[in-house]
Amino acid sequence: xxxxxxxxxxxxxxxxAANLPCNHSTISGNEYVYWYRQIHSQGPQYIIxxxxxxxxxxxxxxxxxxxxxxxxxxxxxATLRDTAVYYCIVGLSGSARQLTxxxxxxxxxxx
Amino acid sequence: EPEVTxxxxxxxxxxxxxxxxxxxxxSNHLYFYWYRQILGQKVEFLVSFYNNEISEKSEIFDDQFSVERPxxxxxxxxxxxxxxxxxxxxxxxxxxxxxxxxxxxxTRLSIL
Numbered sequence: 001x002x003x004x005x006x007x008x009x010x011x012x013x014x015x016x017a018a019n020l021p022c023n024h025s026t027i028s029g030n031e032y033v034y035w036y037r038q039i040h041s042q043g044p045q046y047i048i049x050x051x052x053x054x055x056x057x058x059x060x061x062x063x064x065x066x067x068x069x070x071x072x073x074x075x076x077x078a079t080l081r082d083t084a085v086y087y088c089i090v091g092l093s094g095s096a097r098q099l100t101x102x103x104x105x106x107x108x109x110x111x
Numbered sequence: 112e113p114e115v116t117x118x119x120x121x122x123x124x125x126x127x128x129x130x131x132x133x134x135x136x137x138s139n140h141l142y143f144y145w146y147r148q149i150l151g152q153k154v155e156f157l158v159s160f161y162n163n164e165i166s167e168k169s170e171i172f173d174d175q176f177s178v179e180r181p182x183x184x185x186x187x188x189x190x191x192x193x194x195x196x197x198x199x200x201x202x203x204x205x206x207x208x209x210x211x212x213x214x215x216x217x218t219r220l221s222i223l
Binding site for chain 1: 115144153154155156167169200202204209210212213214215217
């Protein structure tokens with residue numbers, strides 16, 4: 001599976017958009033970009049995933065560059081409850097393949 | 112919204128004892144997984160299970176570990192003879208065809 005690179009930590013003011021970047025320059029054509037988050041030792045929570053096109057759901061938006069070598073997760077109006085470690089993971093869809101978690105980005109939403 | 116449920120939330124076991132961690136995956140999912148997270152470390156893959164057999168397993172998943180889907184709803188992880196280093200959070204996940212994996216809230220396993 002392709003490797004990802006994320007900043008170790010980021011801060012964001014409450015109510016502002018949080019933009020979390022991820023580099024995945026070795027992604028292959030059939031691999032998806034997944035975003036999960038983990039709030040203090042709870043189970044990882046699925047946020048969003050995409051292949052080529054930008055995606056939006058009730059939690060977030062995912063912007064994938066045209067060359068697919070990087071992406072950005074956008075939380076449009078961050079709240080204190082969005083404070084978590086955010087993981088960007090590249091992998092195949094709907095298969096028995098493992099998700100490989102890195103260290104992620106610790107997002108702290110400040111009041 | 113359907114979710115993955117895990118029991119117990121906390122298990123305390125003496126070293127050398129057997130332990131079984133239980134998971135109820137989301138009902139129409141076909142792929143099942145176990146991961147673990149030692150305190151302060153990354154989430155690590157243990158094993159994936161599809162069509163009643165192991166699809167993939169990591170180096171961590173040695174002969175002391177086994178998985179089973181004993182009926183249509185449960186998915187279990189057994190550790191035969193626990194070691195101190197097995198202390199961790201254990202997460203079960205499930206996924207459908209073309210669907211992302213969804214995780215339970217984990218079982219905290221403490222080996223004394």
